[in-house]
Amino acid sequence: MKTLISSICIIFLTVSINAQNKENTIDNASVTTIDNTIKTLYNVISGEIGKKRNWEQFKYLFHSEAKLIAAGKDSKRENKISYMKPDDYIKNSGKWLETNGFFEKEIHRTVNTFGTMAEVFSTYECFYNITDKKPFMRGINSIQLWHDGKRWWIINLYWTQETTSNPIPEAYLSKK
Numbered sequence: 001m002k003t004l005i006s007s008i009c010i011i012f013l014t015v016s017i018n019a020q021n022k023e024n025t026i027d028n029a030s031v032t033t034i035d036n037t038i039k040t041l042y043n044v045i046s047g048e049i050g051k052k053r054n055w056e057q058f059k060y061l062f063h064s065e066a067k068l069i070a071a072g073k074d075s076k077r078e079n080k081i082s083y084m085k086p087d088d089y090i091k092n093s094g095k096w097l098e099t100n101g102f103f104e105k106e107i108h109r110t111v112n113t114f115g116t117m118a119e120v121f122s123t124y125e126c127f128y129n130i131t132d133k134k135p136f137m138r139g140i141n142s143i144q145l146w147h148d149g150k151r152w153w154i155i156n157l158y159w160t161q162e163t164t165s166n167p168i169p170e171a172y173l174s175k176k
Contacts, residue, residue: 026060031151034111034118037061038143041154042104045093048129049101055090062086063146063153071160103127107138107174118145118152123172138162140172 030040044058068089074080084092096102108123120143125135139161145152162168 025054026057030057031061031153034113034120034145034152037145037152037154038106038109038120038122041143041157042106042124045097046103046105047097047101050098051101053094053097055094058090059086061154062157063155066154067156067158069156069158071158073163101128103130103132108172110172116147116149118147119143120145121172123168123174138168140168 027040029036031037040057041061044054044061047053066086068084068086070082070084072080104124104126106122107125110121112119120141122141122143124139124141126137126139127135139159142156142158143154144156144158146155147153160166
């Protein structure tokens with residue numbers, strides 16, 4: 001009987017460890033193309049309330065010297081810019097994303113490349129739930145990438161939200 005209980009515990013522990021490892025698995029294919037890199041960026045931060053994000057995959061997208069740059073207004077309504085490393089973003093936003101639910105969907109993209117560098121303007125809409133019809137926020141991500149000969153790295157992710165005084169230009173909206 002003790003052997004049976006021990007075996008069941010070992011199986012349960014193995015399944016649990018494998019499930020945890022699967023959540024934090026890094027997908028190497030996520031950085032083979034610009035498209036894969038951008039799609040992975042959106043997918044890794046998106047999820048229902050309570051869903052743990054794969055922060056290891058998130059960090060894997062970024063070069064070690066990368067910056068995440070948020071532009072907007074501060075509490076005094078003055079223009080402000082904040083610089084972060086990927087770990088800072090996780091620390092500042094990770095709990096909020098999981099507590100509130102957050103889905104960021106790309107609705108338009110322009111890509112310019114030259115040699116090993118790329119610049120992507122990616123228009124996004126944000127939802128609390130995947131079934132929401134109306135976004136609670138929209139904006140543009142300006143994503144600079146570099147190819148080192150093996151893979152794409154996000155060098156900078158610079159974004160700002162749409163406001164009534166700063167609407168998204170038609171050129172950066174989807175042509176539905």
